[in-house]
Amino acid sequence: MSDADTASPPLTAAALATRAAIVATAERLFRTMGYQKTTVADIARELKMSPANIYRFFPSKxxxxxxxxxxxxxxxxxxxxxxxxxxxxxxxxxxxxxxxxxxxxxxxxxxxxxxxxxxxxxxxxxxxxxxxxxxxxxxxxxxxxxxxxxxxxxxxxxxxxxxxxxxxxxxxxxxxxxxxxxxxxxxxxxxxxxxxxxxxxxxxxxxxxx
Amino acid sequence: MSDADTASPPLTAAALATRAAIVATAERLFRTMGYQKTTVADIARELKMSPANIYRFFPSKxxxxxxxxxxxxxxxxxxxxxxxxxxxxxxxxxxxxxxxxxxxxxxxxxxxxxxxxxxxxxxxxxxxxxxxxxxxxxxxxxxxxxxxxxxxxxxxxxxxxxxxxxxxxxxxxxxxxxxxxxxxxxxxxxxxxxxxxxxxxxxxxxxxxx
Missing domain, CATH: 1.10.357.10 (Tetracycline Repressor, domain 2)
Structure with missing residues (x-):
């Protein structure tokens, strides 16, 4: 977990699971499509969620x-x-x-x-x-x-x-x-x-x- | 002098002087305007010669x-x-x-x-x-x-x-x-x-x- 997390309030179990799913999906896309070519919209589509939901967990790619x-x-x-x-x-x-x-x-x-x-x-x-x-x-x-x-x-x-x-x-x-x-x-x-x-x-x- | 020179025929004294003038002028421009912003045309203008003449000595910036x-x-x-x-x-x-x-x-x-x-x-x-x-x-x-x-x-x-x-x-x-x-x-x-x-x-x- 990154240093930046320490400043945020603790996440619920559901929020932690979503966060982990975002990270795992992004990692797969970065490894296959490349970091530069992958967008937050691509990650959201894979997870069947809105980009806005991803931005609740991470401010940026x-x-x-x-x-x-x-x-x-x-x-x-x-x-x-x-x-x-x-x-x-x-x-x-x-x-x-x-x-x-x-x-x-x-x-x-x-x-x-x-x-x-x-x-x-x-x-x-x-x-x-x-x-x-x-x-x-x-x-x-x-x-x-x-x-x-x-x-x-x-x-x-x-x-x-x-x-x-x-x-x-x-x-x-x-x-x-x-x-x-x-x-x-x-x-x-x-x-x-x-x-x-x-x-x-x-x-x-x-x-x-x- | 760079390794690349060893493949070329020896330069005359006049050619060496022109080469040195190009290098000195380019160095001054790179240091003042920055490497990215300086063009071969800028260097040529400073030396009152054509860009083509610079390319006789150097294939590129x-x-x-x-x-x-x-x-x-x-x-x-x-x-x-x-x-x-x-x-x-x-x-x-x-x-x-x-x-x-x-x-x-x-x-x-x-x-x-x-x-x-x-x-x-x-x-x-x-x-x-x-x-x-x-x-x-x-x-x-x-x-x-x-x-x-x-x-x-x-x-x-x-x-x-x-x-x-x-x-x-x-x-x-x-x-x-x-x-x-x-x-x-x-x-x-x-x-x-x-x-x-x-x-x-x-x-x-x-x-x-x-």
């Missing part, structure tokens, strides 16, 4: 898209956090998150080209769902760093800041615009792997003073 | 823009290489390049907003001048890494790959699209500094085996 992207990103975030909280050694978790971020981005943006346009629109419009996603991944990395520090395998750096930095080193294989501009996406798995190993070197504890 | 951006990036690259080849300790050179990349990007893209649009167009169109710039900066970082290895202060990693990785960690404060989407550009100097220190930790030599 862009707001529907925000709800859809928010849902996708929440799933994405949950997969990253499942790794971050997992039983593997902290270094393995860092490697796994790098791999997941890289693979999911390619899957999302290349195999589902229309989805790419939706998320790219989200980035250009600075939606709260995007900020929330970025902070959630920063925090997942920070969590692994803190765990590694507790186990004595990572250096005692600022865990929160280090989480942000780790996430920033992934930008070239997670940001839709950069992935789109990348001319050799088959290099991305190798680069993600190399970057993870490079970052793990930075996390090594300092040698004890002689 | 976009090709003129490529030559301008190429010139700016070549200057930018030279400044980075001056640091890379400089007398400072290798770690200091890495810090200085991170600082320069971050400061130059902000200067270019914010204080010269119209320039930003020109470079953003270049990125979207995958111009050879952009690739060349990226490789030149990768190589400058690789050069510093190799120097640090020769001095025994950096770990014996693959210098070329490490140069690419160092440059990739800078993407968030050097890529015009990301800088544009960044909501807190006043954080960028701090992030660039923190990222440089993080990367320098990765470059530390391994502790000798006990």
């Amino acid at each position: 862009s707001a529907i898209n925000e709800a859809i992207c928010g849902g996708i990103l929440v799933e994405f975030d949950a997969a990253v956090w499942a790794i971050a909280r997992g039983p593997e050694a902290p270094a393995e978790r860092i490697r796994a998150v790098f791999r997941l971020l890289q693979e999911q981005t390619i899957a999302l943006f290349f195999h589902e080209r229309r989805m790419h346009d939706m998320v790219a629109a989200a980035l250009e419009e600075h939606w709260p769902v995007i900020d929330q996603h970025v902070h959630t991944i920063d925090a997942a990395f920070g969590h692994i760093v803190a765990d590694g520090q507790a186990q004595g395998v990572f250096a005692p750096l600022d865990a929160e800041m280090t989480g942000r930095l780790l996430h920033l080193t992934c930008v070239m294989f997670t940001h839709p615009t950069l992935v789109e501009q990348c001319q050799d996406t088959k290099d991305l798995p190798l680069m993600a792997h190399a970057m993870a190993e490079f970052c793990l070197r930075a996390l090594r504890p300092d040698a004890p003073a002689a | 976009s090709a003129i823009n490529e030559a301008i951006c190429g010139g700016i990036l070549v200057e930018f690259d030279a400044a980075v290489w001056a640091i890379a080849r400089g007398p400072e300790a290798p770690a200091e050179r890495i810090r200085a390049v991170f600082r320069l990349l971050q400061e130059q990007t902000i200067a270019l893209f914010f204080h010269e907003r119209r320039m930003h649009d020109m470079v953003a167009a270049a990125l979207e169109e995958h111009w050879p001048v952009i690739d060349q710039h990226v490789h030149t900066i990768d190589a400058a970082f690789g050069h510093i890494v190799a120097d640090g290895q020769a001095q025994g202060v950096f770990a014996p990693l693959d210098a070329e790959m490490t140069g690419r990785l160092l440059h990739l960690t800078c993407v968030m404060f050097t890529h015009p699209t990301l800088v544009e989407q960044c909501q807190d550009t006043k954080d960028l100097p701090l992030m660039a500094h923190a990222m440089a220190e993080f990367c320098l930790r990765a470059l530390r030599p391994d502790a000798p085996a006990a």
